[in-house]
Amino acid sequence: NAGVTQTPKFRILKIGQSMTLQCTQDMNHNYMYWYRQDPGMGLKLIYYSVGAGITDKGEVPNGYNVSRSTTEDFPLRLELAAPSQTSVYFCASSTTGIGTDTQYFGPGTRLTVL
Amino acid sequence: AQSVAQPEDQVNVAEGNPLTVKCTYSVSGNPYLFWYVQYPNRGLQFLLKYITGDNLVKGSYGFEAEFNKSQTSFHLKKPSALVSDSALYFCAVRDGGSYIPTFGRGTSLIVHP
Numbered sequence: 001n002a003g004v005t006q007t008p009k010f011r012i013l014k015i016g017q018s019m020t021l022q023c024t025q026d027m028n029h030n031y032m033y034w035y036r037q038d039p040g041m042g043l044k045l046i047y048y049s050v051g052a053g054i055t056d057k058g059e060v061p062n063g064y065n066v067s068r069s070t071t072e073d074f075p076l077r078l079e080l081a082a083p084s085q086t087s088v089y090f091c092a093s094s095t096t097g098i099g100t101d102t103q104y105f106g107p108g109t110r111l112t113v114l
Numbered sequence: 115a116q117s118v119a120q121p122e123d124q125v126n127v128a129e130g131n132p133l134t135v136k137c138t139y140s141v142s143g144n145p146y147l148f149w150y151v152q153y154p155n156r157g158l159q160f161l162l163k164y165i166t167g168d169n170l171v172k173g174s175y176g177f178e179a180e181f182n183k184s185q186t187s188f189h190l191k192k193p194s195a196l197v198s199d200s201a202l203y204f205c206a207v208r209d210g211g212s213y214i215p216t217f218g219r220g221t222s223l224i225v226h227p
Contacts, residue, residue: 004157031213040123042204042219043158050213058214090157100146100165103215105157 001026004106006091012112013081021076021109023091031094032074033103034058034066036087043090049074081113116141116209120218127195128226135190135221137205144210147188149179152202152220161203164188175199195225 004025013019025032030051035043045058049068063085065077074093078085091106118139127133139145146165150158162173169181179190190203202222206215 033214035217040219043217045214048214092158100163102148102160102163103150103158105150105159107157108155 003027004091004093004104006089006106006109008109009107010110012114013078014114015081015083017081018077018079019081019111021078021089021091021111023074023076023106024072025074025091025093025104026072027093027095027104028071029093029095029104030071031096031101032068033092033094034064034074034076035090035092036060037090037108038087046076046089078111083113085111086113087111116145116207116212116216118205118207118216118218120203120205120221122221123219124222124224126224126226129197130194133192133195133199133223133225135203135205135223137188137190137218139186139188139205139207141207141209145186145188146208146210146215147179147181148206148208148215149173149177149188149190150204150206150217151175152204154201158204161190195223197225197227199223200225 007022033048034046044060047066049055089109092103094101094103148163149161164181205218208215
């Protein structure tokens, strides 16, 4: 299994541009998550999904959108990129959302907005 | 509500010495506690978790963690540190009824040769 894969690995955007960060998992996990990681700030949850067709906001959803049309894919859309969105973005998945469940993380996408 | 704190931004230890990375938590229900490790330019990897039962949990790469309910702590330990253990370590907590874990800010472990 490839696990959780993310593309691209790196991207530089200009202010106001848009892009989609791709995330795919091949473990048939129902739950998927998008986090951003800023230095010294840990992980902040942007959006999560409990299954195909169902998404919900996390702690820092402003400026982002998601969709979940299939179990495998959970793309994150940035509209009108801003310098504050410069960060490393991680996608994760888990079998269920119950407390005992372990999350599996992708390798991350490093985004710079100039 | 759930929260987790990692009081040290950085821990320095000499190779061969024991290491401890601290984590304290707060939950309203039963805590489910996790440690993840992040190597440079990589995603987080699961190390170990506490669900219930034995307070000493053993995980990958020789790491273990001790759950202390009275002190609401879940410190990560290893008897003998390796230079290759140098990485960023994250503690996470889930309240029993929550879908979403809360992560600490991370502790950078530096093991000196």
